[in-house]
Amino acid sequence: MMFFMAKPRFHVQVTTQPLPEQTDAAQGVYAFSYTVTVRNDGERAAQLVARRWLITDATGATEEVRGLGVVGQQPLLRPGQAFEYSSWTRLATPHGRMQGCFFCIDEDAHWFEAPIAAFELGQAHALH
DSSP, X not given: XXXXXXXXXXXXXXXXXXXXXXXXXXXXXEEEEEEEEEEEOSSSOEEEEEEEEEEEETTOOEEEXXXXXXXXXXXXXXXXXXXXEEEEEEESSXXXXXXXXXXXXXXXXXXXEEEEEEEEEEOGGGOO
């Protein structure tokens, strides 16, 4: 007899905004905050263990950032639960993009990735 275990499914949503107080255009430093909401839309509890970001500026220069957890936490999300956090990044250009994934493990120690679709970072005046 075969049976299939219900897998966790993490849905990731991101909102961004410029950080003018951390931006210095004369020095080529443009700062952005981003708020990430991770929701477990699956049927099993799972933990967000690590992250990987690719941050790309308008010239195509890309920085990879990897690390354990997010903002010092490794949240365990039960079905229907969400976790939200805010962080920030800097670019050398007034716009760019980020994308990545979260590395997660379910309650039965099965690993999976939760992709984070590319999203834009931009100064309002630079987008027009």
